Amino acid sequence: MIDYVKSSPHFFRLxxxxxxxxxxxxxxxxxxxxxxxxxxxxxxRVPNPSKSAWFLLWTQELVSYSNYFVYLIVVMGLFxxxxxxxxxxxxxxxxxxxxxxxxxxxxLTLASFVLIVTLTIIxxxxxxxxWSFVLPF
Amino acid sequence: MSFVREFIAHLFPRVxxxxxxxxxxxxxxxxxxxxxxxxxxxxxxxxxxxxQPTAEGAFASILFLEEQVAGGKYLRSLxxxxxxxxxxxxxxxxxxxxxxxAYRPPRQLNWLIGFALLCLALFxxxxxxxxxxxxxxxxxxQTGMELLHTLPGGGILHAFLxxxxxxxxxxxxxxxxxxIVVLPAAMLILISLHFYRVRKDKGVLPYL
Numbered sequence: 001m002i003d004y005v006k007s008s009p010h011f012f013r014l015x016x017x018x019x020x021x022x023x024x025x026x027x028x029x030x031x032x033x034x035x036x037x038x039x040x041x042x043x044x045r046v047p048n049p050s051k052s053a054w055f056l057l058w059t060q061e062l063v064s065y066s067n068y069f070v071y072l073i074v075v076m077g078l079f080x081x082x083x084x085x086x087x088x089x090x091x092x093x094x095x096x097x098x099x100x101x102x103x104x105x106x107x108l109t110l111a112s113f114v115l116i117v118t119l120t121i122i123x124x125x126x127x128x129x130x131w132s133f134v135l136p137f
Numbered sequence: 138m139s140f141v142r143e144f145i146a147h148l149f150p151r152v153x154x155x156x157x158x159x160x161x162x163x164x165x166x167x168x169x170x171x172x173x174x175x176x177x178x179x180x181x182x183x184x185x186x187x188x189q190p191t192a193e194g195a196f197a198s199i200l201f202l203e204e205q206v207a208g209g210k211y212l213r214s215l216x217x218x219x220x221x222x223x224x225x226x227x228x229x230x231x232x233x234x235x236x237x238x239a240y241r242p243p244r245q246l247n248w249l250i251g252f253a254l255l256c257l258a259l260f261x262x263x264x265x266x267x268x269x270x271x272x273x274x275x276x277x278x279q280t281g282m283e284l285l286h287t288l289p290g291g292g293i294l295h296a297f298l299x300x301x302x303x304x305x306x307x308x309x310x311x312x313x314x315x316x317i318v319v320l321p322a323a324m325l326i327l328i329s330l331h332f333y334r335v336r337k338d339k340g341v342l343p344y345l
Contacts, residue, residue, distance in 0.1 A: 002154055003154060003155045003156070004152040004153065004154055004155070005152065005153060005154075005155050005158070006151065006152055007146075007149050007150055007151055007152060007153055008146065010153070010155075010158060011149060011150075011153050011158060012146075012149070014158055014160075014165070015149075015165075015168060018165040018168055018169055018172070019168070019172050022169050022172040022173060022176075022222070023172060023176060026173065026176055026215065026218055026219055026222055027215065029218050030211055030214040030215035030218050030219075031211060031214070033214060033218060034210060034214050035210070035213045035214040035216075035217040035218075036273060037199065037200075037203065037269060037271055038271040038272040038273045039271060039272055040196040040270065040271060040272070041196065041270045041271060041272055041274065041275035041304055042272060042275075043275075043304065045272075046276065047272060047276050050276045050277075050279065050280045051276075051277060051280060052277050052278075052280040052281040052284060053262065053263055053266045053277050053278070053281060054221075055224050055259060055262055055263075056259075056263065056281050056284070059284055060280065060281075060284055063284055063287055067287045070284075070287040070288055074288070074289075080231075080235075080252065081249065081252050083235065083240050083248060084240050084241055084242060084244070084245035084248050084249075085245065089241055089242065090241065090242075091241055091242040091243065092238040092239065092241040092242075092244075095162070095237050095238065095239065096237065096238070097236055097237055098236055099237075099238045102238055102241075105235065106235075106236060109232065109235045109236065113232060
């Protein structure tokens with residue numbers, strides 16, 4: 001016998017708490033962390049290095065190795081977009097973390113996650129003039 | 138107001154399994170991302186009253202907002218942090234969906250909708266990045282646009298997005314329109330679809 005509980009109040013309470021928690025965290029952090037504002041845009045002065053937005057930096061880091069890596073980005077995008085239609089994908093019968101029947105997908109996703117995060121960290125903290133590798137300290 | 142409460146209540150199932158309420162089941166990442174999105178819209182709406190989408194006026198209006206408007210600096214900071222939170226939470230939500238197998242049939246369509254939302258959020262973040270028109274904004278966006286050229290077909294996209302170069306009046310206006318109208322509207326539509334499909338595919342939490 002499955003143990004059901006009414007969404008109200010049990011589920012709704014959880015949702016409200018999550019909602020309030022995120023709002024409070026962001027509202028407080030916004031007071032503590034000011035948004036950076038540099039001098040007005042100057043077309044005549046190019047910063048060295050010129051970095052793209054933080055959430056795209058991993059693509060810039062990748063392309064800095066070789067332009068052909070842009071195709072890796074495209075392939076990754078297509079792979080994840082079409083994930084449910086991969087061959088041998090069977091309907092999920094029960095929710096659980098890291099199901100064994102999709103071991104390959106789990107590993108590829110983990111590899112992609114590590115790749116994106118690692119590249120982002122390298123690009124944010126370890127790239128100096130002319131995209132050279134520098135220690136940030 | 139009971140109408141609003143009942144409408145919101147109808148977004149969720151009447152009953153849920155007790156086990157599904159454990160935080161580690163989903164970590165509520167999708168809902169948290171939606172919360173960040175709401176904060177983004179609220180703060181962005183207020184910023185609209187001060188921002189000027191012209192090449193000459195953009196930076197000056199940000200300066201005015203920060204130095205002359207009570208709470209202006211805070212508001213801009215909130216908007217920026219909410220966008221960071223949205224992108225990170227969306228990324229983690231995507232990971233959770235994959236790693237719990239929740240993308241598999243019969244949720245293919247919902248996976249596509251969610252994936253599109255992630256792309257739209259990234260695009261919204263990118264278009265918003267330029268708007269302050271300071272050195273950071275200009276060159277980060279320019280660099281991002283250069284990356285576009287390495288893509289097949291990137292030239293066409295580039296011509297549409299920046300007809301007169303990054304920071305030109307037409308391009309800034311186009312980024313502005315995308316950032317405050319087109320992308321939020323598209324995202325709201327897809328979010329509604331996403332929530333609808335979640336219910337239709339059984340349960341806000343997977344596998345009711």
